[in-house]
Amino acid sequence: KQEVTQIPAALSVPEGENLVLNCSFTDSAIYNLQWFRQDPGKGLTSLLLIQSSQREQTSGRLNASLDKSSGRSTLYIAASQPGDSATYLCAFKLIFGTGTRLQVFP
Amino acid sequence: KAGVTQTPRYLIKTRGQQVTLSCSPISGHRSVSWYQQTPGQGLQFLFEYFSETQRNKGNFPGRFSGRQFSNSRSEMNVSTLELGDSALYLCASSLTGVSYEQYFGPGTRLTVT
Numbered sequence: 755k756q757e758v759t760q761i762p763a764a765l766s767v768p769e770g771e772n773l774v775l776n777c778s779f780t781d782s783a784i785y786n787l788q789w790f791r792q793d794p795g796k797g798l799t800s801l802l803l804i805q806s807s808q809r810e811q812t813s814g815r816l817n818a819s820l821d822k823s824s825g826r827s828t829l830y831i832a833a834s835q836p837g838d839s840a841t842y843l844c845a846f847k848l849i850f851g852t853g854t855r856l857q858v859f860p
Numbered sequence: 861k862a863g864v865t866q867t868p869r870y871l872i873k874t875r876g877q878q879v880t881l882s883c884s885p886i887s888g889h890r891s892v893s894w895y896q897q898t899p900g901q902g903l904q905f906l907f908e909y910f911s912e913t914q915r916n917k918g919n920f921p922g923r924f925s926g927r928q929f930s931n932s933r934s935e936m937n938v939s940t941l942e943l944g945d946s947a948l949y950l951c952a953s954s955l956t957g958v959s960y961e962q963y964f965g966p967g968t969r970l971t972v973t
Contacts, residue, residue: 785959797864797950798964843903847959848916850895850903 756781760844760851767858773831775854777844780825785847789818789829791840792853798843802829834858862887864953864965872971878939881968885932885953891915892934893962894926897948909934910957938970946972 757780767773777787786805790798802811802818804827810819815832827844834856841853865884873879885892893916894906905918909928928934932953938945948969952962 786961788961790964795948795967795969797866797966798952800961800963803961845903845962848893848905848908848918850905852902 756846756849758844758846758849758851760842760854762854763852764855765857767834767856769835769858769860771834771858773834773856775829775831775842775856777827777829777851778825779827779846779849781846787818787820787827788845789816789827790843790845792843793840801842831856836860864951864963866949866951866965866968868968869966870969870971872973873941874973875941875943877941878937879941879970881936881938881949881951881970883934883936883951883953883965885934885951886963889953889955889963890932891954891957891960892928892932893952893954894934894936895950895952896920897950897967898946903950906936908957915957941972943972946970 759778761776788803789801792798804811804820817830820827836858839857841855843853844851867882891910893908895903897903908916912928923939926936948967950967952964954960954962
C-alpha cells in the first residue's frame, strides 16, 4: 500500500532563506508526482507536476526533483518570501502526503 | 479559462440529513475527482469519474456516492450524515485522469451538527 510522508511537518523561517521540503513514498511503481500549495481554508493550487519519466521540474523560484530509486521527491524554494507561507502537499495519483506547513516571516 | 467551481461554498446540516455538493470542472476536462479533507486524516480520495463512469473509488462507506453528467459536471451525495462527515470537500478536474495534472476547486465546507 502506497504511503506518502512529508518532513518536516512545520517550518518557520526568515524571509530570504532557501528551503527544501521532503516527500517520501513507499511504492516504487509510482505515477506522476504533483506538488501543491494550500492556503488556510482554501483549495489546492498546483505548483509543479513531474512525470514519472522525468527527474525534475522548475517554475520560477520553485524546483522539484524526483528520485524513484530512493523513494523521494524534494521541493526547493529559493529566496523565500512571506507570500510563500502556506501548506505544501505532494501527491502520487490518489495519495496525498500530510503536508508541510511553512511560515516565512519578514 | 474559468477554473473549477464548487457550490455551495459553505453548508450546515444536521446529523441524519443528506447533502448534495456540486462541482463544475474546467472546460474540456473529462475527469472529476472528489476528496475529503479533515485535520485528523488529511486529504483522502473519495472517487473519480471520467466520461460519466466511476473509474476509481476510495475507502469510504456507501453513504458517499457521486455521479457525473454528460457535460462533465459532477455531484457528490452523502446520506445519513454523521458528525464525522464534517470536512472540507474538494473536487479536482483533469484532462484525462488523476495521474495527470489536477486542478482543484475552492472546496465546500460542510459542518454537521
